[in-house]
Amino acid sequence: MKLNIAVLPGDGIGPEITQQSVKVLKAVADRFEHEFHFEEAAVGAAAIDFWGNPLPDATLELCKNSDAVLFGAIGDPKYDNDPSAKVRPEQGLLKLRKELGLFANIRPVKAYDKLVDRSPLKAENISGADMVIYRELTGGIYFGEKSTSEDGKTASDLCSYSVEEIERIAHLAFKAAQSRNKKLTLVDKANVLETSRLWRKTVTELGKQYDDVQLDFLFVDNAAMQMILNPKQFDVILTENMFGDILSDEASVIGGSIGLLESASVGEKSALFEPIHGSYPQATGKGIANPVASILSAAMLLDHFGLEKEAAVVRKAVEVSIQFNVCTPDINTDNHYTTEKVGDFLESVI
Amino acid sequence: MKLNIAVLPGDGIGPEITQQSVKVLKAVADRFEHEFHFEEAAVGAAAIDFWGNPLPDATLELCKNSDAVLFGAIGDPKYDNDPSAKVRPEQGLLKLRKELGLFANIRPVKAYDKLVDRSPLKAENISGADMVIYRELTGGIYFGEKSTSEDGKTASDLCSYSVEEIERIAHLAFKAAQSRNKKLTLVDKANVLETSRLWRKTVTELGKQYDDVQLDFLFVDNAAMQMILNPKQFDVILTENMFGDILSDEASVIGGSIGLLESASVGEKSALFEPIHGSYPQATGKGIANPVASILSAAMLLDHFGLEKEAAVVRKAVEVSIQFNVCTPDINTDNHYTTEKVGDFLESVI
Numbered sequence: 001m002k003l004n005i006a007v008l009p010g011d012g013i014g015p016e017i018t019q020q021s022v023k024v025l026k027a028v029a030d031r032f033e034h035e036f037h038f039e040e041a042a043v044g045a046a047a048i049d050f051w052g053n054p055l056p057d058a059t060l061e062l063c064k065n066s067d068a069v070l071f072g073a074i075g076d077p078k079y080d081n082d083p084s085a086k087v088r089p090e091q092g093l094l095k096l097r098k099e100l101g102l103f104a105n106i107r108p109v110k111a112y113d114k115l116v117d118r119s120p121l122k123a124e125n126i127s128g129a130d131m132v133i134y135r136e137l138t139g140g141i142y143f144g145e146k147s148t149s150e151d152g153k154t155a156s157d158l159c160s161y162s163v164e165e166i167e168r169i170a171h172l173a174f175k176a177a178q179s180r181n182k183k184l185t186l187v188d189k190a191n192v193l194e195t196s197r198l199w200r201k202t203v204t205e206l207g208k209q210y211d212d213v214q215l216d217f218l219f220v221d222n223a224a225m226q227m228i229l230n231p232k233q234f235d236v237i238l239t240e241n242m243f244g245d246i247l248s249d250e251a252s253v254i255g256g257s258i259g260l261l262e263s264a265s266v267g268e269k270s271a272l273f274e275p276i277h278g279s280y281p282q283a284t285g286k287g288i289a290n291p292v293a294s295i296l297s298a299a300m301l302l303d304h305f306g307l308e309k310e311a312a313v314v315r316k317a318v319e320v321s322i323q324f325n326v327c328t329p330d331i332n333t334d335n336h337y338t339t340e341k342v343g344d345f346l347e348s349v350i
Numbered sequence: 351m352k353l354n355i356a357v358l359p360g361d362g363i364g365p366e367i368t369q370q371s372v373k374v375l376k377a378v379a380d381r382f383e384h385e386f387h388f389e390e391a392a393v394g395a396a397a398i399d400f401w402g403n404p405l406p407d408a409t410l411e412l413c414k415n416s417d418a419v420l421f422g423a424i425g426d427p428k429y430d431n432d433p434s435a436k437v438r439p440e441q442g443l444l445k446l447r448k449e450l451g452l453f454a455n456i457r458p459v460k461a462y463d464k465l466v467d468r469s470p471l472k473a474e475n476i477s478g479a480d481m482v483i484y485r486e487l488t489g490g491i492y493f494g495e496k497s498t499s500e501d502g503k504t505a506s507d508l509c510s511y512s513v514e515e516i517e518r519i520a521h522l523a524f525k526a527a528q529s530r531n532k533k534l535t536l537v538d539k540a541n542v543l544e545t546s547r548l549w550r551k552t553v554t555e556l557g558k559q560y561d562d563v564q565l566d567f568l569f570v571d572n573a574a575m576q577m578i579l580n581p582k583q584f585d586v587i588l589t590e591n592m593f594g595d596i597l598s599d600e601a602s603v604i605g606g607s608i609g610l611l612e613s614a615s616v617g618e619k620s621a622l623f624e625p626i627h628g629s630y631p632q633a634t635g636k637g638i639a640n641p642v643a644s645i646l647s648a649a650m651l652l653d654h655f656g657l658e659k660e661a662a663v664v665r666k667a668v669e670v671s672i673q674f675n676v677c678t679p680d681i682n683t684d685n686h687y688t689t690e691k692v693g694d695f696l697e698s699v700i
């Protein structure tokens with residue numbers, strides 16, 4: 001298979017981890033005789049520094065003309081505490097999601113047996129947990145109208161959703177549930193929000209087409225609690241953009257490290273693969289960033305193109321690395337390997 | 351001291367737990383020679399069933415004319431899955447908060463030594479955790495304009511904040527930090543939301559008046575993760591309405607049971623005290639609901655009126671009950687006591 005892959009390393013640890021996934025994907029291409037072409041482009045703070053734009057036109061063009069995007073991370077603290085900055089790195093990622101129509105962000109979460117003891121949660125609570133979060137990614141309060149009054153004394157953000165936006169991701173989530181344990185939990189705040197009521201109504205209606213899937217509902221506050229109390233109750237979680245952002249970061253504690261969690265963002269035409277962790281600026285260049293989340297995102301990329309055997313090989317390699325402790329310090333405090341060494345190991349066992 | 355206390359038991363387990371707090375407050379009044387007058391009124395689904403209104407005028411009047419409100423819980427599943435219901439129990443609570451101007455919801459969270467083993471979190475992660483969450487309660491997306499298009503195909507909720515709304519609660523949070531460990535963490539999503547940037551700017555500015563307090567910032571997704579990874583890092587958390595709702599429920603796992611967490615909602619003129627747990631309909635009437643969250647809310651009521659010795663006596667009694675396992679089944683699975691028996695015990699040791 002021939003694939004053109006746009007590589008957007010981005011900020012902070014983005015470049016160093018993405019480099020490892022590219023290495024791994026190249027090893028996969030070699031072993032399975034595929035042709036993967038990689039082309040790099042700038043995004044985020046790195047792109048602001050050069051072009052004054054977190055998503056330069058050339059980058060967007062490249063992404064649109066590629067089969068898939070491999071994304072690193074975005075964000076730089078120098079912008080976070082400057083509320084008046086007109087241009088911010090995150091805008092690059094948000095615009096990219098919107099322009100590519102990546103409406104569904106898919107975030108698998110599972111507890112690795114070998115790592116259960118590293119989680120802040122008790123082993124018996126998490127061992128066996130295995131869920132996937134479907135987060136709506138191009139709607140809601142992230143993309144609604146924003147405004148600040150002229151005197152700067154009030155600000156607002158609009159959260160809005162349409163039936164169509166809800167249905168298209170709900171279909172994907174129901175289908176995922178059908179291929180898993182047949183349970184779908186919609187997380188919302190239908191006792192307060194109008195948009196949540198639209199979600200509940202729309203998903204309930206759609207559920208009739210998937211009558212082999214058990215559909216239930218949780219308010220987001222309760223969901224944030226249940227995620228820790230009893231994560232094993234979840235199979236597929238479906239939720240809107242902001243709630244999905246919060247819950248999936250929270251869920252990362254189950255796996256033992258946020259450095260392990262991959263994600264795929266898919267739309268009608270495009271697909272982007274990125275770790276759920278951010279740019280982790282404090283770690284930049286130290287060789288301590290875990291490349292596994294990015295490498296597992298690359299495995300999702302392979303799956304997306306039907307290369308399931310190839311994806312399985314990558315996942316197997318990651319499991320071996322965890323089994324034999326060839327890991328960065330977030331999950332191996334004794335005798336740890338650098339970002340690059342973990343990448344080298346994974347490359348060489350493929 | 352003479353206090354007029356409006357008692358709003360509400361739905362589900364609300365009545366049974368509130369009854370215990372009233373009992374405890376009466377014991378306090380007896381022992382310390384205060385005059386507490388209690389008057390009951392309807393709210394929530396219970397009030398809808400009778401008056402078609404989750405907050406009847408008489409109830410609101412009573413609350414306005416009382417020194418404090420002791421609130422049970424609100425919510426009934428028959429409304430949750432009916433997105434078209436025009437009248438919902440939660441509207442009663444939201445309207446009450448708004449009408450009484452209860453802009454600050456104060457939620458202490460701590461790990462009880464005796465209970466650390468009951469938490470889904472490992473003891474070493476939570477033992478010693480002690481924080482208080484200041485949640486803005488009358489602004490944000492809860493109260494912004496809501497709308498559904500005529501064809502029912504789109505819906506929206508507006509999140510808005512003013513400098514004034516942010517400042518008044520921020521002052522309280524900074525003062526709380528001054529009297530505690532002098533650390534304030536603002537939780538927001540300033541990399542995406544305009545309102546969050548207003549929060550960050552306003553709180554940063556205000557922080558200059560409190561230069562003995564260390565101010566830091568966390569994005570809400572990261573905060574949801576840090577709450578579990580390392581809850582001991584927090585002293586005072588300040589955040590907007592929706593984020594506070596999610597984080598405080600999540601934080602309840604630290605204490606070992608949501609049945610232990612009290613809250614106070616305060617404004618210029620009024621104050622309301624309620625457990626953070628909801629109406630827990632499945633438990634109604636079974637005698638298994640934990641009255642401690644409500645009783646500790648009553649202790650916050652005493653504190654609010656400067657009755658600190660009295661509040662300390664109530665808290666001490668609760669600690670003794672936990673120490674000696676006079677507890678409901680959420681925290682005592684062996685040999686548990688009913689809601690009423692726990693109330694009786696606390697009443698009798700006051």
Ligand SMILES: CC(C)[C@H](C(=O)O)[C@@H](O)C(=O)O
Pocket residue numbers: 074075090093245276278541542571
């Ligand atoms: C960087 C930020 C805009 C982004 C988000 O909130 O979506 C990140 O937290 C994520 O979850 O991918």
Ligand SMILES: CC(C)[C@H](C(=O)O)[C@@H](O)C(=O)O
Pocket residue numbers: 191192221424425440443595626628
């Ligand atoms: C019942 C509901 C409206 C309420 C809220 O979301 O504020 C509750 O969850 C709470 O936290 O007090």
